Amino acid sequence: MKGVQSDTLGFVPQKDIVYNKLLPYANRLDDESNEILSKIKGNLGRAVQLREIWPGVLFWTRKLSTYMRLYGRKFSKEDHVLFIKLLYELVTIPGLEISMMQGLSRLLINLLKKRELLSREDLELPWRPLYELYDRILFSKTEHLGLNWFPNSVESVLKTLVKNCRPGVYPALRHGDELHKRQPWPCPSFLLWFDELISLWVSVQNFPSWEVHLVNLFARLANDNIGYIDWDPYIPKIFTRILRSLNLPVGTSQMIVPRYVTIAYDINHVVVWVSSLLGGPSKQAQAQLSGLFNSITSFFHPSNHGRWLMKLMKLLQRLPASVVRRLHRERYRKPSWLTPIPDSHKLTEEDITDFVLSMMQPVLLAMFSKTGSLDAAQALQNLALMRPELVIPPVLEKTYPALETLTEPHQLTATLSCMIGVARSLVSGGSRFPEGPTHMLPLLMRALPGVDPNDFSKCMITFQFIATFVTLVPLVDCSSALHERTDLTEVEREMCSASAEFEDFVLQFMDRIKLILLSLLLLTLFGADQ
Template identity: 25%
Template sequence: TSAEGYLRDKARYQRTKRELSFLPFYEILHSDASKWLEQIKAGLAASTCVYAADHGLTFWLDQLKYYLDTFYLRFHREDHIRFVRFAYSLILEKDLNHRIVHKACSLIKSLINEEILNRKHLTLEWRPLYKLYTEIAYERNERNLDVSVVKDVAFTVKEFFPLSATGEILSEIRPYVDVWNDYAMERFIGLFAAFVPLKMSIDEHNKYGAALWFDELWYFYNLVEMNSSWECRIQCIFSAISEYCPGYIDWTPKHTIIFSKLLRTLNLSVRDGKISVGDGTGMGSETAGAEWIVWMLGGPNDSAEKHLSRVIRCIESFLHPLHDGLHTVTLQSFLAALVSEMVRRVRIERVRKKTKRKVPEWMRLTDKQIESFVSMLLPSVIYSAFSTVETSLPSCILRYLAFLAPNLVLPRVLDLVYPSLSTTTEPNRLKQSLECLVEICVPLIRDNGEFEYCNYNTCKRQWITEFQGSSLVCNKTAVTHRTLKTSAKMSTESVEVKRAHKAREPLRRHALVLLDALVSAIDINDVVKLSLAFRIIATFFTLFPIVDCSNAPNNQQYGILNEEEKSLCALTATIPRIITKLLDRVLTLISQLATAVPKDSTTCLDSICDVSGDVGFGSEDEILVNIRIQSTFRSLLNNSSPAIVQLVAEQIYHFAKTTPMENAVAADALCVLVQECTYASPERYFPLYLNHVMENLNDLSWEEKKHLEMLDAATMWYIFLGMVLFSVPSEIILKYREECVEIHKRAISVTCRNAYKAACWSLTNILTTLTEVYPLSEQDRQFTTCRPLDKSLSVRVNR
């Protein structure tokens, strides 16, 4: 890498791409970028001077856009300001073609970055853009400009208008104020939202900003009732001022009006769904309302939190699966906007260094306020997770909530998942529960006891004990109802004791128990459940090292392990059994996919020998299953100990060696496994598979089949198997270059179209591997998993 070059350029230019510094030819790239930038500046100047708008200016605008996409803002501040002014002048030029104006609009949006440039560095005149916008939006658009594009430019550059622009713009648009004329008010609010700057400090707002217009807009907002044409735009303006200048406006006296209006925009129904509260015209403004609410929270005053709690209690019953209706998606969108904006605010206040000071210290959210917010929303979100209106919003909301307060969310999701794994009367419940589990995998694995929580939820039952106990009785369902009730009662009592006397127990152990249960749930008859199970398994394999640590407690070096870590080490003893069971399930699934379905007297349906042109690699479901299998085994082999890798690769090698495939779907699935094994351990398994393929091709009378348009199944299988072997590091390919050339010569020399296409695909992979530069991101993880137990303990890797 060229860290010195990156640090040098970082201080010199506005913003550079860090990933480019990892390329071995960074210095050459740096020199070429500087030359390219000089050519662009010279080209823009020359094409403007000679007025070569149709050819020269268009070309160099495209070149500058490509430069920004490649190197981002890699130029000095002076050049940055010149580029912005140049693009702005092109937009305002009356004689330019609309295509060039649109290019300039796109360019200026790419150039504007308010973290780098602000009003102190650059000011732009507002009136020319205002005249252009009013001309194309409300008068004759003779230049055929896109109104939405110019409006986006106004939203982008309005924070560069001078401070005095607010009063001037208000004087220009106030004549349109007429609360009884919807068209006039919509024009007034539209121009206000597009041109009036909102990002100012408190002192600037008092002198130039909100002090000039807030009382006026609040009067309009309070006056109007359910008018979607401009009421929701005022809501967006208030939401923006709350975010850009937190604490400037005290919303406490106005909370009753704000939350009442918000509740009406949700279009809820009363009296058994026959009457709606609201006329539906405010639909779509719930997102702006949610953002507004989030930026009201915080500080010593809890009025906003109390009003939000009342709103959530009001809508909670409407989210119950029995009450699904037209309002369901609206309510889910409202909750999603609430949680998404809360995550964004927490990131602004606690994570991003450049925005930490944006929110005053007295108004920043505390841990208690965040937990209160999560507790408030959690029951409603759990209701919506089982809605008959299938959307991905509830699971995404749970993901955000789990990152905000894992101590509150994780136990509730586990209480949903475990019963669903054993239910036989509600099959849809399992699908919805697994969708929730997919989203909370990361906080579940991270829950290692590093943080201490004063308030936390616990699981209703001792799920790990129950599932381990059920697996020890040879999968029999001989557990009596009395025993289950007794265990549930005992677990409830123990939970109360833990809350009173013991610290919270981390929940990451559940990942191994759930992994075992999900492997058992793999079933080809339910593709949706199968896909979700593979997705969760792949996520678990990615997040924690697949290493057997059961002997760690016996090591004197780890005598200070706590009880949770000892229990987790004991659970890792089941990893080899789980991996073996996963292999058996997947290979059985591939064998089921390989079942031949006759197409005619000579071929089978979806055969790898079929050259008719309609051969496919399965339906969408089968392709999805293959993708999930590949991601699962890629995660497994890249994050496992050498013993686990050998266990998996040996079994797959034996299966591939003894089970030729004819069905294209099954062949593709097995080739995926072979490809991942050779990539995980190329020194051992690449020559094994290569020798196996070469020996079998030599035994199949190759010279006699070269001119056949349709090869037999065995020959096609070995060609396909040989072509997937070359997704390995370039050193391995160069080491076996003679065999590589030989096998591809054979495949390309045949007349069969399928074999020729497979060889071309393989050659593309080989040339890509030999010529491209790419990071070896798995090396660090493999180094950790390969270390002996006395030097590395994976259960403590996150601490």
């Protein structure tokens, strides 16, 4: 398909929008996009030559942005590189109006953010113009005097631009007099300073404000270079600092960090750092992580509450998601020029099992937290993707009794929320949890009493529960297959036999819907008088 498309276009597109092929006029899109792209390139180049920033350059860069929304990155690699270099030069023009700089920066970010499309050999950008722009705007000596005015959004735009320019597009560092002037934005320069910065981090104990940013740098470095840096000497210190940054109440007097102390590690950086340390020959990171969760498990008990609980719930929710992203990167992502993970440091099946087991006890406690069950449900969803046979049975053990209990609605809503999270892993079955689909119909039948107009929250979570399952699995009576097929497994025979009850489930569900509609009608007619 790509060969045919490249013959039509005259080049191999970087990354177009695949869904455009489904449009009824898809056969005309190549000619249409080629014509628009030719106009953009010609007119944008002419406007730059004439130094016509307004309206020429701004108008045609907006056209390029629209083109990317409609067709994706449907241009050649050579055009891609030229667009980036041109926009980089435009963004770093001294004295350019801030609103124009922001618009051009957003387009440049869009061109740069697909890292796998361009390698270090394809593109090289000088660091100094962007550094001077960053320094001039974010560290302006005249803004506080009222001589300059910058919108609040300019800082986030510039930081995002620096972040997207970072991987592989700065020139290779040269040793010499210029080295001390380089800022630790690009990862290569940070590698040169690793020993100094990690020694500084280890030696400082009073939690300074800049430590948060240093942890961000360490997390990025670990994530981008899994298996290439020996973190083992620092792993005990890392987990000790993480535990300290959670600001948990300790001791009989419940001592806690004062309210005015707000310095703490960003949980997003912490989970990236921890997930990047897992695996490897030493297994030290997993041992420390298990110890960390053992020490904080009691804080997840439903009776506990405090400012620190939100941070714990974020850690619980985001760490499994980060590990799932790493697994996808190791096993399913297409190879690119980005740093590959060596086989010796890839997560093994044993590593995944140990990780899931270390998280199960706090997650099961967090299901009934006072802050809600959403964080626990998201954690269970990602854990079930890795090890359904370890995650789903404990959740089922809590769900079945909750469906039979009428006096504890909070328990029912919490368990149903978590079952919604693991629904995909449950109905998928597979070699790890083949009996999963057999639980679907019993769960649906037991959930029907939850369709109760007198309890709004229980009714809504039950609707969501039923909608999730019937979206994942078509409700079809397959009982006849028991007499027509001889190659069915025991689980498949049980599912086909149970499918005869689907019609009964649908009829009961519709009866309950009619009761709800009748209740709403009566409330509308007589509610005002009562």
